[in-house]
Amino acid sequence: MSTTIEPRSAATADRGGAPSEIVRVHVPQRSFASELRAIKIVWKRELIRYRSDRIRIATTLVQPLLFLFVLGSGLQTLSAASTHGVDLKTFIYPGILCISVMFTAMFSAASIVWDREFGFLREMMVAPVRRSSIVIGKCLGGATVASFQGVIVLCLAGLVHVPYAPTLILGVFALQVLLAFAITAFGVMVAARITQMQSFMGVMQMVVMPMFFISGALFPVSGLPGWLAVLNRLDPLTYAVDPMRRLVFSHLHISPIARHILDPGVTWWSWHVPALLEAGIVVALGLVMLAIAIWEFSATD
Amino acid sequence: MSRSAAEAPEQHPAAPASNPAIVVRGLEKSFGEVRAVRGVDFEVETGEVFGFLGPNGAGKTTTINMCCTLTTPSGGTATVAGHDVVRERDDVRRNIGLVFQETTLDGYLTAEQNLRLHAELYGVQSSLVQARMRQVMEMVGLWERKDSPVRTFSGGMKRRLEIARGLMHSPRVLFLDEPTIGLDPQTRRSIWDYIRTLKESEEITIFMTTHYMDEAEWCDRIAIMDQGVIVALDSPAALKAQVGADRIRIETDDDEAAIAALLERFEIEAVISEGAVTFRIPSGEAFVPRLFEQLGVPIRSVSVSRPTLDDVFMSHTGSSIRDVEESGSSDRNKIMMQVMSGGGRR
Numbered sequence: 001m002s003t004t005i006e007p008r009s010a011a012t013a014d015r016g017g018a019p020s021e022i023v024r025v026h027v028p029q030r031s032f033a034s035e036l037r038a039i040k041i042v043w044k045r046e047l048i049r050y051r052s053d054r055i056r057i058a059t060t061l062v063q064p065l066l067f068l069f070v071l072g073s074g075l076q077t078l079s080a081a082s083t084h085g086v087d088l089k090t091f092i093y094p095g096i097l098c099i100s101v102m103f104t105a106m107f108s109a110a111s112i113v114w115d116r117e118f119g120f121l122r123e124m125m126v127a128p129v130r131r132s133s134i135v136i137g138k139c140l141g142g143a144t145v146a147s148f149q150g151v152i153v154l155c156l157a158g159l160v161h162v163p164y165a166p167t168l169i170l171g172v173f174a175l176q177v178l179l180a181f182a183i184t185a186f187g188v189m190v191a192a193r194i195t196q197m198q199s200f201m202g203v204m205q206m207v208v209m210p211m212f213f214i215s216g217a218l219f220p221v222s223g224l225p226g227w228l229a230v231l232n233r234l235d236p237l238t239y240a241v242d243p244m245r246r247l248v249f250s251h252l253h254i255s256p257i258a259r260h261i262l263d264p265g266v267t268w269w270s271w272h273v274p275a276l277l278e279a280g281i282v283v284a285l286g287l288v289m290l291a292i293a294i295w296e297f298s299a300t301d
Numbered sequence: 302m303s304r305s306a307a308e309a310p311e312q313h314p315a316a317p318a319s320n321p322a323i324v325v326r327g328l329e330k331s332f333g334e335v336r337a338v339r340g341v342d343f344e345v346e347t348g349e350v351f352g353f354l355g356p357n358g359a360g361k362t363t364t365i366n367m368c369c370t371l372t373t374p375s376g377g378t379a380t381v382a383g384h385d386v387v388r389e390r391d392d393v394r395r396n397i398g399l400v401f402q403e404t405t406l407d408g409y410l411t412a413e414q415n416l417r418l419h420a421e422l423y424g425v426q427s428s429l430v431q432a433r434m435r436q437v438m439e440m441v442g443l444w445e446r447k448d449s450p451v452r453t454f455s456g457g458m459k460r461r462l463e464i465a466r467g468l469m470h471s472p473r474v475l476f477l478d479e480p481t482i483g484l485d486p487q488t489r490r491s492i493w494d495y496i497r498t499l500k501e502s503e504e505i506t507i508f509m510t511t512h513y514m515d516e517a518e519w520c521d522r523i524a525i526m527d528q529g530v531i532v533a534l535d536s537p538a539a540l541k542a543q544v545g546a547d548r549i550r551i552e553t554d555d556d557e558a559a560i561a562a563l564l565e566r567f568e569i570e571a572v573i574s575e576g577a578v579t580f581r582i583p584s585g586e587a588f589v590p591r592l593f594e595q596l597g598v599p600i601r602s603v604s605v606s607r608p609t610l611d612d613v614f615m616s617h618t619g620s621s622i623r624d625v626e627e628s629g630s631s632d633r634n635k636i637m638m639q640v641m642s643g644g645g646r647r
Contacts, residue, residue, distance in 0.1 A: 023433040027395040119405035127422040128394035
């Protein structure tokens with residue numbers, strides 16, 4: 001690095017006495033390395049904030065747990081006839097793995113609005129780094145934090161009769177990372193346009209809840225009414241929930257009929273969409289939204 | 302200003318003695334219909350404390366924002382630390398420190414984490430971060446509080462920490478936009494002590510805005526800004542000398558008679574202001590003995606005051622800065638607010 005060291009710091013602890021020698025530092029020219037470093041810093045800050053905010057860790061767990069254990073247990077009696085012996089909690093578990101990640105990612109993106117309101121965004125925007133580095137760091141940070149949260153829910157697998165198989169855990173985790181990234185990118189893209197926390201939360205609720213309900217997190221995606229089937233295939237979250245469910249169900253020992261009904265897989269005009277393509281859709285959407293977010297932040301003064 | 306591309310910026314032969322830290326030529330900024338800054342020219346010498354004085358909405362913040370690359374000028378040029386603010390934005394940013402009106406600290410992080418984050422963002426060599434951090438934090442008296450979350454800090458402490466953070470990367474120019482706004486007089490005083498200390502200990506140019514007249518006195522030179530233009534630019538003493546006349550206030554037993562006597566015997570037009578007979582005269586102290594001798598109306602008390610910057614402002618704009626703040630600028634502020642929220646950027 002092109003940093004110059006002038007006088008050594010006089011590390012004396014004299015208080016307000018004679019001015020000790022000045023520690024003079026130097027800001028290097030912008031380079032690829034400095035951009036990577038900026039990404040790392042923004043990412044790290046997300047982690048520091050997440051770690052220091054225990055309440056957030058707890059509160060964002062409440063909703064998934066409510067769905068999983070309250071809704072799952074409560075509706076069990078109603079659904080017992082049609083699930084062919086599979087616990088309803090087991091059935092909705094892949095969906096819950098998705099929403100726990102979604103909510104956390106959404107909150108991470110919300111912090112950009114928060115930062116704007118409380119000025120910190122400005123501190124980052126005037127630094128000698130590219131806006132894109134800040135946006136990328138933010139998305140990676142949000143994705144990391146959301147994946148952590150996802151891991152907490154992943155640890156509950158045993159409680160809903162899902163085995164702790166290494167391939168299952170790794171696969172689910174990978175999908176969670178992709179989803180977390182895409183949702184954070186989406187949130188940052190929205191946050192670029194919105195300056196108030198209330199509006200942001202409103203917009204996110206308006207988008208995230210329908211996405212969640214339509215995605216098939218709570219129901220099988222075959223045999224739906226026509227309008228819902230169309231909406232379902234258009235919902236990006238469908239392509240995160242479905243591979244997640246396929247992965248979980250492939251590790252369950254259940255009857256073929258139950259598998260057929262509960263895990264039909266997403267079809268486009270009766271063509272089964274491969275899981276890899278589904279994951280690819282999530283990644284592609286994430287990248288598109290990241291690009292839009294970068295463009296939006298670079299365009300502002 | 303015109304610099305051939307072949308020359309290295311540091312070895313400019315044309316200006317060996319004076320090497321201005323900031324050069325601004327014909328700088329303009331319009332927000333839609335509103336012309337916030339209408340072509341300003343000035344230079345700030347290296348090592349100077351340069352103040353921008355004016356009422357709210359005069360265009361001070363817009364000018365400072367253009368100088369520190371936050372706002373793109375509509376016209377004109379600005380060079381900071383030898384770099385053009387539009388074409389060499391990142392080079393300008395590497396060389397400047399910023400302290401904004403509103404806090405831009407992360408309240409969730411500790412003071413130390415805030416400063417470290419800043420140092421890393423600017424790429425300060427990691428082996429020097431600790432020493433530099435200690436130095437700037439000791440300067441503003443916050444070293445003992447380095448592990449406290451910033452949200453527990455008072456307004457004055459936050460501002461001090463922001464100044465420390467603005468210095469973390471050894472900037473050549475430090476921009477302070479209303480650094481003492483909203484602070485109590487004692488804290489304002491201590492902020493100024495830090496700024497003076499800073500000027501002595503670091504080779505740094507300080508560019509600041511304020512609308513406190515008394516604070517502008519601390520600057521080496523000030524530019525008075527009103528309605529988007531610079532109306533006066535000089536050292537506080539020189540500006541006050543331009544106004545010339547001192548202000549004399551006398552309390553008498555009969556104010557009417559005193560005013561009549563002043564007009565008759567000295568040809569001075571006096572007015573009653575804030576309950577006392579007030580008038581202006583050059584070298585007021587020398588005039589006081591004559592006043593007592595010749596006025597013929599008993600005087601209970603007399604005070605002579607030197608011209609203040611408020612008088613300077615008044616002589617250039619025809620109204621006092623407080624008058625402008627209270628009446629005229631409220632409309633202007635409203636327009637500015639609309640423009641800023643509508644544009645979504647500053």
